[in-house]
Amino acid sequence: MSNLSNxxxxxxxxxxxxxxxxxxxxxxRGFKYGDAVFDMTRTFNKRVFxxxxxxxxxxxxxxxxRIDPGMSPAEMTRLSxxxxxxxxxxxxxxxxxxxxxxxxxxxxAAPGETREREGATVIIECSPLPLKSRARFYRDGIDVxxxxxxxxxxxxxxxRAKTHNYLNMIIGEMEAKTDDPDVWAVLLDTSGNLxxxxxxxxxxxxxxxxxxxxxxxxxxxxxxxxxxxxxxxxGFVLEETDIDLFDAYVADEIFLTSTSLCICPVxxxxxxxxxxxxxxGPVTKRLLDAYVRFxxxxxxxxxxxxxxx
Numbered sequence: 001m002s003n004l005s006n007x008x009x010x011x012x013x014x015x016x017x018x019x020x021x022x023x024x025x026x027x028x029r030g031f032k033y034g035d036a037v038f039d040m041t042r043t044f045n046k047r048v049f050x051x052x053x054x055x056x057x058x059x060x061x062x063x064x065x066r067i068d069p070g071m072s073p074a075e076m077t078r079l080s081x082x083x084x085x086x087x088x089x090x091x092x093x094x095x096x097x098x099x100x101x102x103x104x105x106x107x108x109a110a111p112g113e114t115r116e117r118e119g120a121t122v123i124i125e126c127s128p129l130p131l132k133s134r135a136r137f138y139r140d141g142i143d144v145x146x147x148x149x150x151x152x153x154x155x156x157x158x159x160r161a162k163t164h165n166y167l168n169m170i171i172g173e174m175e176a177k178t179d180d181p182d183v184w185a186v187l188l189d190t191s192g193n194l195x196x197x198x199x200x201x202x203x204x205x206x207x208x209x210x211x212x213x214x215x216x217x218x219x220x221x222x223x224x225x226x227x228x229x230x231x232x233x234x235g236f237v238l239e240e241t242d243i244d245l246f247d248a249y250v251a252d253e254i255f256l257t258s259t260s261l262c263i264c265p266v267x268x269x270x271x272x273x274x275x276x277x278x279x280x281g282p283v284t285k286r287l288l289d290a291y292v293r294f295x296x297x298x299x300x301x302x303x304x305x306x307x308x309x
Contacts, residue, residue, distance in 0.1 A: 011124035030104030034165035044297035135306035141267025147175035253281035
């Protein structure tokens, strides 16, 4: 195929092909069991963000679940950059991409048959960020709901590996969205402390001290670590510690971090409005400004432009 296609392309098991030609077997263990890992980063003004850190975390997840992707981190990085470059011409002028890598353990053979192919299933893909659907979060703040389902504890499966096995958090998200599909779920751990949501970490601010759950109990996001680094550079005290619902209900400010949102203020938790509801609060605003400077791209304005579109 030509280097430039009129549809998005993806890397699939040794070739870069149109997305429509990517076909994963129904016997693939990623489909059958969630026996796969993935990672996602994003672009800022079409520049990829911390790809090395994401690839490093990806390979840590692969090592944890003992999957061999059949290529080095350097090769995965090179191919990710190539997939992104070959899709860039399809992106609108004020849009950006998610860029992701996905690897399953491969395809099981049916009884008495040989495997369709040996080795892992490897996919590298990108898709436009959902800027329009999430734009209001930067104007109004996010409403967080804590569902009854608890986050899988590290004694059962380490949340520090980013696996395809998301059913725990999907059930929690469905519970949280029962009455309002626009809320954001954040699960508790099995001790009753705040843990995380799908692809997001939570930060609670009280008296200018910023607290976030310990990495043992959550997927330590790259955006989470960026926020931690920026907070310390800005002179704030930041603690990784247990945070319960009392802490959330009496907080001065709360924000979430995620790949797509970076930093985004929280308006309420279980219906309890955070402080006076001003979005964002002063600490969150200071960190947002620091994040914008760090990535050299005003992603807040990029989101808010969608409100008028």
